[in-house]
Amino acid sequence: MSSDGIRKREEKSGNSALVKRADLLLFFAVIIVGAVIFLVYRLSLSQGKIVRVSVDGEVLCELPLEEDVTREFGTPYGTNTIVIKDGEASVKEADCPDKICVKHKAVSMFGETIICLPHKLVVEVAE
């Protein structure tokens, strides 16, 4: 294809503007929706009482947040070690490929979750 041909084709399709107004509208609309969801979530946070650990939607156990404990959860998907300390729960160790659950900050507020997608594991703070 010659560069002449390309130029002609570009003129025909009229894509001279790098970014259309509609692109920016979409961009800001998504940002605003995300920010609103985030704000509502933040404002609705309150201290939780227990931590619910589930795999595949099935609740494995519930642990009180006030008791310091370390517990290992082995499932066919893999192993996650959950630690409760000073009223906060976190995943200390895991053999999942992405380690996102381990990097997640400790949770203590009602509704907060730590999710390990590869292991289908959810650590959820409940009341």
Added chain:
Amino acid sequence: MKKSSRAAYVGVFAALAIVLSYLESLIPVFVAVPGVKLGLTNAVIVVILYKIGAREAFLVNIVRIAVTGLLFGNPVMFIYSLCGGMVSYAVMFALKKSKLFSVAGVSVAGAVSHNLAQVSLACFLLENGSIAYYMAVLLITGAVSGFMIGLLSVYLIKNVHFK
């Protein structure tokens, strides 16, 4: 473009997309939310969609998901990748056809729909509804990364010519 060179492009770009997928998995993300990423792979899909064709973009996407699934294999992550990849392709294809948006908007929609599809699947697979935080983070990061990847794609579309 000749049929044989189209097939060659599919091969080359699939390989590029696979390498980018791998590189992306090495880049640490700043928030511990599953699904947050740069979307470099999506730049490849967008460029093919605009420069070569919808069918080729679809093929490259499928090959990339299948091969990365096999190489870095975790069956659960494969399902997430397939779900996100197919939904974002469908959305970008439809929006490109609609001509409402230019490349940047199509890329934003692709990244955001990719994330939304994965969050919805997580909701369904984990049978857990408390995902507002993930939804918020994935919407915002998806929009930002999609926009930047869109600008990168515009640059590539304008400056890279296929023979």
